[in-house]
Amino acid sequence: MAAPGPSLDIVSLSGGMNDTLSPSAIADDECTNATNVEFFHSNLGERRNGCEAFDIVSGTSSLGDETKTVHLSQWFPTNNPLAAELWAITATPGTSVSVARFDTAGVWHSISPTDAITNTAPNIYGIVTQALNGHLFFAYPSAQNRMHVWDGTTLRRAGLAQPAAAPTGANAGSGTFGGTRYYRVRFTTQVAGATTVRGAPSAVLTFVPSGSGASVTVTRPSLIT
Numbered sequence: 001m002a003a004p005g006p007s008l009d010i011v012s013l014s015g016g017m018n019d020t021l022s023p024s025a026i027a028d029d030e031c032t033n034a035t036n037v038e039f040f041h042s043n044l045g046e047r048r049n050g051c052e053a054f055d056i057v058s059g060t061s062s063l064g065d066e067t068k069t070v071h072l073s074q075w076f077p078t079n080n081p082l083a084a085e086l087w088a089i090t091a092t093p094g095t096s097v098s099v100a101r102f103d104t105a106g107v108w109h110s111i112s113p114t115d116a117i118t119n120t121a122p123n124i125y126g127i128v129t130q131a132l133n134g135h136l137f138f139a140y141p142s143a144q145n146r147m148h149v150w151d152g153t154t155l156r157r158a159g160l161a162q163p164a165a166a167p168t169g170a171n172a173g174s175g176t177f178g179g180t181r182y183y184r185v186r187f188t189t190q191v192a193g194a195t196t197v198r199g200a201p202s203a204v205l206t207f208v209p210s211g212s213g214a215s216v217t218v219t220r221p222s223l224i225t
Helices: none
Strands: 066-076 084-092 098-103 108-111 130-134 137-141 148-150 155-157 168-177 181-183 188-191 194-198 206-209 215-220
Touching: 066 130, 168 206, 181 215
Parallel strands: none
Antiparallel strands: 066 084, 084 098, 098 108, 130 137, 137 148, 148 155, 168 215, 181 206, 188 194
């Protein structure tokens, strides 16, 4: 009778499923199959909880009017993981888009973005969201080359637009001010003396002083709207 081989101790499968390599080549903490198993509470895995149906057409949601679900995400407006807000975007590619949020009270609300989402494929499938500083930012295709943000009330453009033109310059005073100079401007939002939003810089003004002035008077372009 052959002698028994060494024992095989499996102490962790937290490396998860690896169905790419052959069974003899996977790591010690991997397995070849992990159907309906999760490794959150146990290194050896445990049964994954099931799911239940989720209604997307309650409240004022128009999500069910479209043919494809193109984006799903959640975030925590109050940094409380027990009070998640859900967002869903559905589309009939090339025709229409519907946006809705599921608030912490469990009600769907249709959202009308300030700038319409471009509904054509494949860009409609590339929408990304990211929570930051109590706001939810959206990267989605639109006619405006801007990020968008949900501020709790409106899905609007984020930040400030680039100035429409470079500033202008003029010689001022008498002196020997010379050399090529470069100027550009940014617009900002000020709250109690603090900069809360800073826009992109304008195009550059390249200015060659006369050499007989004391300074240059730089004039900003028109205010943005």
